[in-house]
Structures are given as C-alpha cells and as structure tokens.
Amino acid sequence: MAGKRTNSNLAGELLIELRRDDAVPLHRQIEASIRAGVRSGRLPLGSSLPPTRAIAADLGVSRGVIVEAYQQLVAEGYLTSRPGGYTQVAIGPEPAAEPVRTEPKRVPRIDFGYGRADVSSFPRAAWLRSIRRVLTEAPNDRFGYLNGRGVPELHDAIADYLNRVRGTSADPGDVVICNGYAQGVSLLVQVLVRSGAKRLAVEDPSADDDVRPVAVAAGLEVVGIPVDRDGVRVDALDRTDADALVLTPSHQWPTGGVLSAESRAAVLKWAGDRGALVIEDDYDAEYRYDRAPIGAMQGLAPDRVVYAGTASKTLAPGLRLAWLVVPRRLVGDVVQAKVAADRGSPVIDQLTFADFLSRGEFDRHLRRMRPVYRRRRDVLLEALRDRTPGLEPAGIAAGLHLVAWLPDDLSETAVVETAARRGLGVYGVGPYRMSGGGPGGLIFGYSTLSERTITDGIAMLAEVIDEVRAG
Template sequence: MAESWTNSSAAADLLIGLDRAAPQALHRQIETAIREGIRSGRLPLGASLPPTRALATDLGVSRGIVVEAYQQLVAEGYLSSRPGGYTRVAAGPAPASPAAAVEPATEVRIDFGYGRADVAHFPRAAWLRSLRRVLTQAPNDRFGYSSGRGVPELRLALADYLNRVRGTVATPDTTVVTNGFAQGIALLVQVLAARGARRLAVEDPSPDDDARLHARAAGLEVIGVPVGPDGIDVTALAAVRADALVLTPSHQWPTGGVLPAPARAAVLRWARANDAVVVEDDYDAEYRYDRAPVGALQGLDPDHVVYAGTASKTLAPGLRVGWLVAPRALVDDLAAAKVTADRGGSAVDQLAFADFLAGGEFDRHLRRMRPVYRRRRDTLLAGLARHLPEFRPAGVAAGLHLVTWLPPHLDEDAVVRTGLARGVGVHGVGPYRLTPGPQGLIFGYATLDPPAIDEGLGLLAAGLRAH
C-alpha cells in the first residue's frame, strides 16, 4: 500500500499530501502542491508560507527537501524569499479588496424614523453601577442556566413595577422574561399554535413584522380588524372569530388612538365568548404628555390577557430585554419554549435590569426623558402647523411618534419620494395596512433634536411646493 503523509498544521494549511511510494520525488510533490495552490488562488499574492523547518517537521522529511522545493518555486517566480524574512507568494492575482459600499441614490440626512428611543441618553453610569453590584453580590447559581421564566430578581422587580405604574395583576410566577417583544410574540404564537390555535386577529393598520410574520410562519391565518380614531373597531371585532388578538389599546400603533373604557370591556367580552387570548402590546406606555396614563387592559382580566412589554423604547433596543405577564395556564409552556429557544437568555443583563428597576433608576431615567421627548413632540407639532398646515396630526398625546393624515390631493408614496429627494426620511401608513384606508405619514421624533425637526419639515414642504 502506498504510504501518504499529511498533517493538521503547516502542511495542512498548504494542503500538501506526500505519497512516498510514488515515482515522483518528494520535493517535486511539495512543489506541485504549492504551485497548484497559487494558480488556483487558494494561496493569494503576499501570503506567507511556513518556515522550512516547521514544514519539514510536519511532513516528516528532511529540511533540505523543503528548501529544495522552495528554491525551485522562487526560481520560477511563484515565491519570493529574503534572508531572515518570510517566504511569500509572489505570483497570482492580488487579494480582492472589499466591495465598495453602494451609495444610496440620495442620502437621508434627517430621518423621521419611528419606534426608536434616543440611545444617546442611555444612563450608562447608572447601568454600570447596577452591573458592578450584580457581579459582586449575585449568588453563584444565578449564572447557570435559567428555568426559562427569567431570573427571580427581575421577575419580582417587574411585577412590582408593572403593578405600581401600569395597573397590571402580575406576580413573579406569571412573568416570563424574553429577548424583547419580538421573541415574546414568537414564543406566544408558537405555544398557541401547539395548543390548536388557527387564526390570529390584528389591528389594521398594525406592524407588518413580529406578530404577523410569526403567525404566518406557524401556519396561522391572519385577519385584520379595522381601527378607528380611538383604536380597534369593536363592532367589527364582534364579527371576528379568532384564537388570539394582538392589540395596542393604550396607544394604537401607528394611529395613536386610546381605547376607551366601553371598548375595552367589549374586547374582554369578545375574548371570553371566543375563549381567545388578547395580547396587549404596551410598547410605549411610559411616555404620556397631555393626558393621564391609561391602565393596562391586563389588570381587568388577567386570565384572558397576555401583557407584553419591553425596554427597547425606554432604555435601548440593544439590551434585548422584554417580558410577558401571562395567564397561569400558559406560563409553563412559554418558559419551556424560551428554554428551547436560547436556554434562558443572559442572566447578567437580567440581574442588572432588576437592580436598575428596584433601585429606582428606571423611574429616574423616565422622568429625565419625558420632557426631552415632549419638547421634540412640541417642535414637530409647531413645525407642521407652520410648514405643512394641511397635514392633520393624530395620536400626539403620547409615545415617540405621531401620524399626520394627508389632504386628498396628496399621495403618501409621492410624499415619501419627495422627502427622499430632499434628504428627508418620512414613512407612509400604507405598508402597515392589510386593506386600503386613509393615506398618512408616520413621523418619529425621538432621535431628532428640535432644529433638525424644523429643518426637515421645511425641506419636505419646499419639495412639495416645487412639485
């Protein structure tokens, strides 16, 4: 049998295999392997080859054999070598440079993007203090795999906070910590589908990702329920048969309607009659400017409502911290799905957020940010009145965005294109509808300072006048 020799280090890097029974001399075999590597581009121009002694050791041959192979390839121009230096590849195409980034046709200089907190105001010093306390004081077992519900400290802190601020009926045992709302709704859809759910109802308009995306991926039918000025149309909902309903009752996304008490009661009657689950997406309830906060729907019927919240709009989306407060019948399945998804998430981040909450830092951060966002909201409203008086604002009392309904002679896609041509990013309501409806624009203001807001509105207005 022919004997061959390969090794897992230097020789393997060059893909050199020696056949000692072959008629070709060993140094010729080495030359051939390296030459083919250069010609194929696998060994690019400028690549360093192993020292002759190291390669000889790996191949189990004398150093002279490797030296002879290298010298022949240097003579042919494939390699270059100098005393005391590396032997390098001297032939072949130059290494490919990274592809140049494709520049957008028009740079968006002022972006009224929505759904984003101003992460420049993230309370780094306070968060660092929480991290230090966690790393020095947390019990050792907290750094193992979690049960899927989340660390006990965070579930306790969340239940206390949500009951105090949002009027929920939450306990540590009914709270599941997730990696943001996106994972929370994905886990919930997964659990409901496994329990036989076949149809999910959503507000129309509503976000086109998260709930709708995961429901369709799980094979559920998605049904849209129209939205009026105050939120979901409960008259239309009464005719819907679904296993779950995703709702934003405290600040409808994106129109900003607040569901009144009679409509809330109607939603809960619908849930009981259909043995359905209402998913309450409470995405920006902490930011109220012109009216008192509205309590969570979950507090009225914790057996039929799953309360979903997140730190993405209040602290930073990069933390990936969210939570579900679920009916007890769903908690075990949600925790099991969470373990399957990621073994429970980051204990350090959860413990830090628990300390941040319990120490009052979260409340202090919100108190600092409310006037910041309110000034930006006020600037946006004043700018709309001055530059674009035909645009009708709605949903202005809370959150980090507002909607403007357009006059009949304007098309939202055309307005979006006009803005882009002037370097202004605005976004239409149309992409978030399941059925046609009034045309409007979504203006996020959380990440723009007042001068940029006013400048962006002026540019958009100038573009519309020019057309």
C-alpha cells in the same frame, strides 16, 4: 527563475498533518494539504516542493506514498514535474470573488424615523452602578444555568413595577424574560400553533414586521382588523374567528388611538367567548403628556391577556430586554419555547435591570425624559401648524411619534418619495396597511431629533408639499 523558492526553504511550509488513525489513505491526506496550500496562495506559483525522498523521511512514510500524491496533483494540474528537475507549483491561487457592488443607501439629512428611544440620554452612570452592585453582590448560583423564565430578582421587580405603574395584575411567577419584543411574540406564536391555533388577528394598520412574518412562517393565517381613530374596531373583531389578537390599546401604532373602556370590555368579551388570547403590546405607554395614564388591559383579565413590555422605547433597543406576563396556564409552554430558543436571556443584564428598577432609577429616568420628549413633540406640532396647516396631527397625547393625516389632494407616496429625494426622511402609513385604501398619512418620530432639527425638517416638508402640488 529570479526569486524562485528552493526546496530547502519550502520543506517546512507544506503544513501536512497526517492522521494515521483516519480512514482516509495517507496519500489522499497529503494531496489535500498541498492542494489547499496552492488554492490559498500559501504555496505560490513557481515554488518548488521538497524531493519525494526528503518529504517521505520527514513524514515517516514510504517514498511511494509521496510519489503517488505528487503524481495525482500533477495530473490535476496543480503541480508540474520534469525528470531530473524540481516538482513545482503550476497554478496561482483561486481569484477572490468580485465583491457585489450595491448602491450606497441614501441617508436622509433629517430623518423623522420612529420607534426609537434617544439612546444619547441612556443613564450610563446609574446603569454602571447597578452593574457594579450585581458583580459584587449577586449569588454565585445566578451565573449558572437557570430556567427559561429568567432570574427571580427581575420577576419580582417587573411585577412590582407593572402593578404599581401600569395597573396590571402580574404575579412574579407569571413573568418570562425574553430578548426583545420580537422574540417574545415569536415564542407566543409557537405556543399558539402547538395548541392548534389557525388564525391570528392584528390591527390594520399596525407594525406587523415582528408578528406577521413569524406567524405566516409558522402556518398561521394573519387577518387585519380595521382601526379607527380610537383604536381597533370591535364590530369588525366580532366578525373574526381568530384564535388570538395582537393589540396596542394604550397607544395604537401608528394612529395613536386609545381604546375606550367600553371597547376594552368588548374585546375581552370576544376573547372569552372564543377562548382566544389577547396579546397586549404596551410598547410606549410610559410616555404620556396630555392625558391621565391608561391602565393595561391585562389587569382586567389576566387569564386571557398576555402583557408584553420592553425596554427598547424607554432605555435602549440594544439592551434586548423585554418581558411577558403570561396567563398561568401558558407559562410552562412559553418557558419551554424560550429554553429551546436560547436557554435563557443573559443573566448579568437581567440582574442589572432588576437592580435599576428596584432602586427607582427607571422611574427617575422616565421623569427626566418625559419633559424632553414633550418639548420636541410641542415643537413638531407648532411647526406643522405654522408650515403645513393642511395636515391633521393625531395620536399626539402620548408616545414617541405622531401621525399627520394628509388632505385628499396630496398623495402619500408622492410626498414620501419627493421628500426622500430632498434628503428628508418621512414615512407613510400606507405600508403598514394590510388592506388597500384609507386616508394618506405621514408618521413622524421626534424622540431623537433636536428642536432646531425638527423645525428645519418641517420647513423642508412644506417645500416638498408645494413641489408635489405644483406637479
């Protein structure tokens, strides 16, 4: 056979490693090694194996051990042997599995996706300076195992920042660092379940993709509380016997409503009467344009409210930095859940963010980005007014997205699907409703789009609306 490998060439290629202290018999170990070589293609079809005497001498075993192994592989069909001839590989390697073919995901030419910071504006130079200072100055013990709360430097920096900017009543000892908001809410769900909680309330509509799957998997019943244009409806909350409520009071997601002072007080009274916990998701409150800042609810009732913040909307989601300010009685339980999850968040990232915060770089970054996002929002509002006057924008005073409510003659689903076929990414409010009904609306994220792209996108949307109306 042309090109056939000889036994002398192959003698060193069997890669048989015998473990003589193993309970598996030696001939079984030899079989397994040769079988694996055939399956992988390392021992090709038609290759000749060394004679039994030669391989026995190389391995320091009796010839009978090799004969037994070869005979078993011949019986299984891996090898073939004939008197006076070589023992050869009888089959080829197992064929690779056919890759699963999936339809390529259609990427919109213009995408009004939401929930994103403009990561192209990430303050790399300032962040790098903080990293260098950390690597130069951080005490050695910071690089060892810490408790699950995180590093003290970041506790102090977070508490100082939130008390100064968000009106919280945060003590550094109550701050827990976690890997993103999703992990933070997962830790809280675990603590709630262990305390005997049965029911979790969320706003309806809401971005429940971080909360709801985790809560349901943990055995909690999740109930929706209707939202009007000022935030969660307190009258509906009063009829709910939930053990905890997830709330976005400063900029309701997605409608943009701001919970009034009266409603905040009513929510906290409900929580106090029921012994319930309020989880305040303060996801994008740093970006506000047309109104004075609204303080965090945690500052009104730190014993009943968990404050949840994140760097995902202000710096970059890839940092996976978030923080909880937890009522003192729950800190130990949350830390225990954090330690069980991952032993703690990366230390260098925490120290870097602490330095970045304490030196005012975070404030400077926000001051740079607010006018950028405001211009983009203003261009979006102007384009909506000029090209789609039948849509009613809402939630425009803050954040990185807005909602435009549709007139009754337009189907949200039809607009979204028709836009997608044209390469335009717009997204409906409907998928975020737990209950049916409600007005149709479109969610527009504008933080990552240039002003020209925003204008072009709304021009495309106007054509989409004409097509939907034309049937």
